[in-house]
Amino acid sequence: MTLFSGAAAEFWMRWVHYIFGILWIGHLYYFNFSQMAFMGEADAATKSVVLQKLSPRTMFWFRWGAMFTFLSGWGMIGHKMGAAGSTIATSAWGTIILSGGILGTLMFLNVWLLIWPNNKIMIENAIKTAKGEAAIPGVADLAARASVASRTNTLFSIPMLFFMGAASHLPLVLSPEKSLVPYWCTYAIIVGLLQLNAMKGKMGPMQKLGGVIHFGVLLSLALYFAMEFLAG
Numbered sequence: 001m002t003l004f005s006g007a008a009a010e011f012w013m014r015w016v017h018y019i020f021g022i023l024w025i026g027h028l029y030y031f032n033f034s035q036m037a038f039m040g041e042a043d044a045a046t047k048s049v050v051l052q053k054l055s056p057r058t059m060f061w062f063r064w065g066a067m068f069t070f071l072s073g074w075g076m077i078g079h080k081m082g083a084a085g086s087t088i089a090t091s092a093w094g095t096i097i098l099s100g101g102i103l104g105t106l107m108f109l110n111v112w113l114l115i116w117p118n119n120k121i122m123i124e125n126a127i128k129t130a131k132g133e134a135a136i137p138g139v140a141d142l143a144a145r146a147s148v149a150s151r152t153n154t155l156f157s158i159p160m161l162f163f164m165g166a167a168s169h170l171p172l173v174l175s176p177e178k179s180l181v182p183y184w185c186t187y188a189i190i191v192g193l194l195q196l197n198a199m200k201g202k203m204g205p206m207q208k209l210g211g212v213i214h215f216g217v218l219l220s221l222a223l224y225f226a227m228e229f230l231a232g
């Protein structure tokens with residue numbers, strides 16, 4: 001029974017990874033493709049019901065989807081390193097999967113440290129105001145910050161999935177003579193600036209859904225070309 005042997009440990013993690021990845025990114029796309037525009041048009045009473053009754057449910061599956069995708073993803077990397085040694089990190093597979101895994105990890109941190117804490121206060125605020133109590137001060141700023149982080153995660157999801165798929169299915173060869181330092185510096189600058197914007201900045205071109213999708217494709221190609229030209 002191959003499925004229940006030690007050889008299948010990574011396969012189990014992979015299966016878990018797919019299911020929770022769909023759960024997480026499915027909710028992320030629902031928020032960004034449908035709910036944000038709906039909330040922009042809805043009246044105050046409808047918004048309050050969505051926040052009080054729908055958000056606690058969507059936020060539950062969203063954040064725990066993120067948690068188990070993250071754990072199973074790093075579990076697979078740990079398992080591969082255990083079997084093949086740490087040199088795997090500098091291989092083509094390692095460079096590609098780390099490029100995707102770091103984006104996924106930033107997305108996970110954005111969920112747990114920005115989007116969920118801010119949404120929790122928005123939910124509490126809707127419950128309080130529905131009871132006639134005073135609104136929590138600064139709640140509009142928290143909502144705006146959560147939206148920028150959520151849009152950034154939608155942006156990051158496009159190159160993140162590019163790299164997840166490319167690791168085993170794009171026959172990219174890296175040159176053993178070239179150092180990976182220029183690639184990782186370029187990656188750190190581009191991704192670092194976008195992450196900083198998620199924490200402190202504004203939506204910019206991510207305001208519109210079309211903008212975030214185009215920008216995501218552009219970011220995927222920019223990171224791919226950086227890898228191909230600087231390390232390939």
Ligand code: HEM
Pocket residue numbers: 017018020021022024025069070071072073074076077097100101102103104105108161164165167168169
């Ligand atoms: C949070 C950080 C993440 C890490 C560290 C990570 C890590 C990994 C690893 C190690 C693999 C195996 C790749 C291979 O065997 O070639 C993988 C595959 C995959 N990951 Fe992730 N992942 C993360 C997030 C995500 C997310 C959010 C999704 C969204 C759905 C996702 C979707 C996938 C898919 C579809 C594959 C399959 C690729 C294949 O079968 O070749 N991952 N991931």
